Amino acid sequence: MLKRLSRTSRVVALSSVLAFATQVAFALLMLHWFTPQEVGEFSVISQIGFFWMTLALAQAPLGLLANQQLPLHTAAHQAWRASALRGVGLLPVAAMAVWFSQLALWPALMWALLLAFCQMAWMLAQSFTLRAGSAWQQAAVRVLPPLTAATTALTAALLGASVGWHGPTLLLSALLGYAVGAAWLVPALRKRGAHVHRNPAESATNAKADSADLEQVIQGDQADPRSASLRMAHTLVDALLATAIILVWQRLYGAEETGFMSALLRVLGFLPAVVHMAWAQVALAQGQRSDTDNTRWASPWWLGLGAFACVIVLGLSCAVALHQAWLDPRWGGVWPYIAPLVLWQGSACLSAAFSHRPFQTQSANAYSWACMALGALQALVLLVPMGLALPVSAEQHMTAFALVSGLGLVGLTVWMARLRLN
Secondary structure, eight states: OHHHHHHHHHHHHHHHHHHHHHHHHHHHHHHHHSOHHHHHHHHHHHHHHHHHHHHHHTTHHHHHHHOTTSOHHHHHHHHHHHHHHHHHHTHHHHHHHHHHHTSOHHHHHHHHHHHHHHHHHHHHHHHHHHHHOOHHHHHHHHHHHHHHHHHHHHHHHHHHHHHTOOSOHHHHHHHHHHHHHHGGGHHHHHHHHHHHHHOHHHHHHHHHHHHSOHHHHOOSSSOOOOOHHHHHHHHHHHHHHHHHHHHHHHHHHHHHHHHHHHHHHHHHTHHHHHHIIIIIHHHHHHTOOOTTOHHHHHHHHHHHHHHHHHHHHHHHHHHHHHHTTOSOGGGGGGGGGHHHHHHHHHHHHHHHHTTTHHHHTTOHHHHHHHHHHHHHHHHHHHHHHHHTTOOOOHHHHHHHHHHHHHHHHHHHHHHHHTOOOO
16 A cells, blocks of 8 residues: 555656646746736636635545545535535625625626636546546646646737737636646546446435534544534635735735735745645545554655745745846836745645644644634734734735744644654
């Protein structure tokens, strides 16, 4: 099993790195071909879609990985149905977020809806493929969507420059990429439906297990025993914070400043995601632990520190690109964000490297409460200048937020590192 884990980790790691490189290329395309205003508006809409998707999923992809006692196809179908229903119910919340951003309500809401539901299916497809797919499927489901988005954006930008078209290039490219990823979930849902049709008795058994409380279904050591309300609360805090960063910047500092911050965050923020996908998700998907495997327990530190170093290298690369005038002069406003975002996203890499451990040490409940406490502290730092109308610059605001976030994530990492198997 350890040999299989190593092979799966290599496949997912390589595909995640390729996907990361493609998404960095997509971000660089935005820096070269689009204005800070266009990037800022795209970031607001895509973040609202991400917020919508995250709340609707309520950590369903994590449940597909951690709770391996549930029948996979049935669990995938149930997760998609429940997430879609939650997504429809969250429509008023998404509309309020669009209204708060001061963008045109109906066009922005339509784009956010399409992005949210396609990205929702893509996230479920990644977890499903980790448990049931072949190596090439695990790689393709991660690489093809960002590759599609980057290729579409480049093609549309070149054609637009030739014919004078100024449509929503970034939104169309992102939507097409997510749609390609969502297509990977369709066979899983169809196979489950066919299976139910052939075997009604087993379908009834699976339905009974699906409706049971999750804590009674899970029998193994690795599990996600959190209640539905705790999972939703954790998801809500994470989603609100990620969306509030963009919306607060849009409201306080305008679309251009939001473009500076969000473009750099898009480049640096992929590394924590890669660590989570290539290590934490794989460890949960395999469901294998060993009391004597000291190397496995030590390796998250090296992985997290290595990813932190990569974040520093990326930050320095951005600084060099600005210093050498390789980017359009309009992007000079990125300078003040480099150091704070490197600290924040580097610390997130450390936390991501250990994020599987609470689920392997029966500490998932404490993990959610710790994450929510940190999220509340981050939200306080983010919202105080708005609530008190303090004369704080965007640079000072981001520095304070990144410092609190970085220290909090390092503290969370140390706590997770101290968790041990029973």
